[in-house]
Amino acid sequence: MLDIRLLRENPDSIKQRLANRGGEHASLVDQVLEIDTQRRSAETERQKLQGDRNRISKEIGIAKKNGQDTSAIEAEVRGIGTRIDEIGRDADASDVKQRDLLLSIPNLPHEACPVGHSAEENPEVRVWGTKPAFAFEPKDHTAIAGALGMIDFEAGVKITGSAFVVYKGAGARLERALINFLLDLHTMQHGYQEISPPLLVKPECLVGTGQLPKFGDQVYHSPEDDLYLIPTAEVPVTNLHREEIVSHDKLPINYAAYTPCFRREAGSAGLGTRGLIRMHQFDKVELVKITTPETSVAELETLTGHAENVLQLLGLHYRVIELCTGDIGFGSTKTYDIEVWAPGQGAFLEVSSCSSFGDYQARRMNLRFKDENGKNRIPHTLNGSGTALARLFVALVETYQQADGSILIPEALRGHFRAEKIG
RNA sequence: GGAGAGAUGGCUGAGUGGUCGAAAGCACAUCUUUGCUAAAGAUGCGUAGCCUUAACAGCUACCGAGGGUUCGAAUCCCUCUCUCUCCGCCA
Secondary structure (H helix, E strand, O other): OOOHHHHHHOHHHHHHHHHOOOOOOHHHHHHHHHHHHHHHHHHHHHHHHHHHHHHHHHHHHHHHHOOOOOHHHHHHHHHHHHHHHHHHHHHHHHHHHHHHHHHOOOOOOOOOOOOOOOHHHOOEEEEEOOOOOOOOOOOOHHHHHHHOOOEEHHHHHHHOOOOOOEEOHHHHHHHHHHHHHHHHHHHHHOOOEEEOOOOEEOHHHHHHHOOOOOOHHHOOEEOOOOEEEOOOOHHHHHHHHOOOEEEHHHOOEEEEEEEEEEOOOOOOOOOOOOOOOOOOEEEEEEEEEEEOOOOHHHHHHHHHHHHHHHHHHOOOOEEEEEOOOOOOOOOOOEEEEEEEEEOOOOEEEEEEEEEEOOOHHHHHOOOEEEOOOOOEEOOEEEEEEEEEHHHHHHHHHHHOEOOOOOEEOOHHHHHHHOOOEEO
């Protein structure tokens, strides 16, 4: 959520920066400002009337104590009360409307975020490693894992539906080894505290991180309980401190959480046609940071480095790209995507998206921190995948496939997998 | 699921219709004093909004949440949420 004061003071520069995202946001800004004017005038009027009522009511109390008749003055205050109700309804309605509008305006891209219209204009930041060479034609992960009995795509469809999958045997064990490897790396080497959150959350949490109200159709919902299945651990973990004022000496807060993630992927093309690449349910280890505004830019680099370290340790070729203003997410100010090379696909797959949200999420969830001077300020929130599991699985299987159809387990993972190869 | 108790400021805890945004204590901050590593005193010490300002100040709202009664609600009524205790059930 943007600060209404920023909008009041610099509406034109806000519109300009939002325009870099593409899409039509200027009229939303105008609407908010119009409502804001109405809201404030109603609010001022209401408060003046409330002040009148308080003062006169106090006089009634005193008069009654002195045994005086107060019926006339009571009638007067009754009239004020009616006015307060009327004006109050207007003020409250404007308030709700203003908040709704603010919640539907995306975040401002950071000054450092490259300006561009679409994914084609995302600059490549760096590349690590090289494409592995094969003495044979590398196979697709569905073929390799299928042959080894690691994944049963048909069973997933049978018990749930398309874009759900059943891991079996070495496949399930590889998935579990990866989870443990990632959690151990981030908690023991990178200094994150491990969190194991609920997978169902209240709607307020999704409002806090920005999925609601705009993207409700992408999230699974249980209407009986009004609970949502999390699309990412970012939601419960960032919301751990919703409505809180944390002390400055607690910052930065660093959390790592493994959870399954659930996404409806409504409107996504190609679902279920490419093995593990786009699923309704997938595992992910998520990194979340809450920082001071002064350190968030540097922390985004650190966070991205932690995610990259995963791929480096596993010996997987990857590149880092920065998303341009036309491609960054709704709440993000600046985003790096990490894409791992999958030889069987002949393509890079996005396994991590690392973003700084500035104060956008924190303002939505009323998260604040008390600084050294005792002032309440709004912290910055960041998150990044460290990393998504299904696509990491794909890259790993396709990169380490052998001519005989077996899969070599990279050195760093052997302690967790407890074997050197599959097949 | 059943029965009971409760929810007040960072914490403890008073307050059952009229200067209560809320006593007192603790904690915390600043200052003073004595002095020595502890104590005494003074002052300050919630959040948000509105209106203003150079700044201070002022006004309004908030005593779990929402609604109601009333000229006036922390206080009375209703609904909900949560916590605790006991019983039942369950992993």
